Amino acid sequence: MSDFRVQVVRLDGTGRRTLTKPPLWSLDAQWSPDGELLSFTRMSAHGDGSDAAVWIARPDGTGLRRVADGQSARWSPDGGRLVLSDRRGDLVTVEADGSNRLRLLTTEALEQPAGWSPDGKRILFTRWPVGGANADVFVMDEDGTHVRRLTRSGSEDIAGSWSPDGARIVFTSRRTGLSQLFLTRPDGSHQHRLLRSGINALEPSWR
Numbered sequence: 348m349s350d351f352r353v354q355v356v357r358l359d360g361t362g363r364r365t366l367t368k369p370p371l372w373s374l375d376a377q378w379s380p381d382g383e384l385l386s387f388t389r390m391s392a393h394g395d396g397s398d399a400a401v402w403i404a405r406p407d408g409t410g411l412r413r414v415a416d417g418q419s420a421r422w423s424p425d426g427g428r429l430v431l432s433d434r435r436g437d438l439v440t441v442e443a444d445g446s447n448r449l450r451l452l453t454t455e456a457l458e459q460p461a462g463w464s465p466d467g468k469r470i471l472f473t474r475w476p477v478g479g480a481n482a483d484v485f486v487m488d489e490d491g492t493h494v495r496r497l498t499r500s501g502s503e504d505i506a507g508s509w510s511p512d513g514a515r516i517v518f519t520s521r522r523t524g525l526s527q528l529f530l531t532r533p534d535g536s537h538q539h540r541l542l543r544s545g546i547n548a549l550e551p552s553w554r
Contacts, residue, residue, distance in 0.1 A: 350369045350370075350372060350392060351372040351373055351374050352365050352366070352367045352368065352369075352373050353365070353366040353367045353373045353376045353385065353387050353404070354366065355385070355406050364406075364407070364408060365408075366385070366404050366406075366408045366411070367387070367389070367402075367404075367411075369392070370391075370392060371389045371390065371391060371392070372389065372390055372391070372392050372394075373387050373388070373389050373402075374387060374388045374389075374390070374418075375387055375388045375418065375419060375420075377420065377421060377422060378422075379422050379426045379443075380422055380423075380424055380425065380426045381426055382406075383405065383406075383426075384403050384404070384405060384406075384410075384426075384443070385403065385404055385405075385406060386401055386402070386403050386414070386420045386422065386429060387401070387402055387403075387404075387420075388400070388401055388402075388417075388418040388419065388420070389401075389402050389413075390418070396418060396434075397434060398434075399416070399417060399418040399434065400413055400414075400415065400416050400417065400418075401413075401414045401415050401416075401417055401418065401420040401429065401431055402414060403443065412445075413445070414429065414441060414443070414444070414445040415429075415431060415433075415439070415441045415445050415448065416433060416434050417431040417432050417433040417434060417439065418431060418432055419431055419432045419459050419460055420460075421460045421461065421462050421463065422463070423440075423463050423467050423489075424463055424464075424465060424466070424467045425467060426443065427442060427443060428440050428441065428442055428443065429441055429442075429443060430451070430460040430463065430470055431460060432457075432458060432459050432460065433450075436456070436457035436458060437450060437451070437452050437453050437454065437458065438450075438451040438452045438458050438460060438470070438472060438491070439451060440489070449490075449491075450491075451470075451487070451490070451491030452487070452491055452494070454474075455477045456474045456475060456476050456477055457474070457475040457477075458472050458473065458474050458475075458485075459472060459473045459475075459506075460472045461473060461506035461507060461508060462506075462508050462509055463489070463509075464509050464513045464533070465509060465511060465512065465513045466513060467489065468488065468489055469486050469487065469488055469489060469533065470486070470487055470488075470489055471484070471485075471486055471506045471507075471508070471509060471516060472484075472485050472486075472487070472506055473485070473504075473505050473506045474496075480503065481500075481501060481502055481503055481504075482503050482504055482505060483496055483497070483498045483499065483500075483504050484496075484497045484498045484504050484505070484506045484516070484518050484531075485497060485506070486516075486533055495533075495534070495535065496535070497516070497518075497531055497533075497534075497535035497538075498518070498520070498531070498535070498538070500520055500522040501522075502520055502521045502522040503520070503521045503526075504518055504519070504520045504521075504522070504529075505518060505519045505520075506518050507519060507528070507550070507551040507552065508551060508552045508553050509553065510553050511553055513533070514532065514533075515530050515531065515532060515533075516530070516531050516532070516533060517529070517530055517541065517551040517552075517553065518531065518551070519548065519549055519550070519551060523540070525547050525548075526547040526548060526549055527540055527541075527542055527547070527548050528540070528541040528542050528548045528551050529541060
């Protein structure tokens with residue numbers, strides 16, 4: 348039976364260390380901005396995610412602790428907060444210690460955070476409508492206000508990440524039939540395909 352664990356390894360492939368163990372699956376590991384912590388989602392194996400929770404640990408495996416119900420957590424640029432999808436599919440923020448939980452959105456749709464803008468003032472996310480297969484990319488202020496829909500392609504558009512200067516957003520879209528990378532400005536303008544190839548491109552990230 349397959350299982351998913353969080354592991355860290357040096358760039359040369361040595362020093363591999365496993366931080367989590369079965370029976371729970373551990374997914375979607377994310378480094379904190381200072382590299383001192385890892386956040387990840389833990390849930391029952393082969394489950395529907397209804398028991399998912401966000402956990403944090405140090406890279407050596409110590410300090411393992413549960414932070415909040417939910418999944419897909421993303422760190423704020425200062426490392427003080429996390430935005431995540433709660434078990435209802437709404438977006439919330441919490442402090443890194445799990446305190447000061449704030450619900451940002453309450454909708455019938457399912458939402459998943461993709462990342463904070465470099466200045467920490469906006470949050471990029473994907474929204475899946477109820478009963479619909481197509482998703483769109485959205486941006487909102489960090490407090491959940493000024494929600495802006497960036498894509499309306501009638502296809503599946505999945506939020507990726509911000510450019511380091513916050514001037515552009517990369518996302519994945521199936522509007523051409525394949526999953527390919529597109530760029531846009533944070534106001535939804537100047538959308539264009541980044542790569543023109545015959546292969547799928549997924550989970551883009553600026554570095």
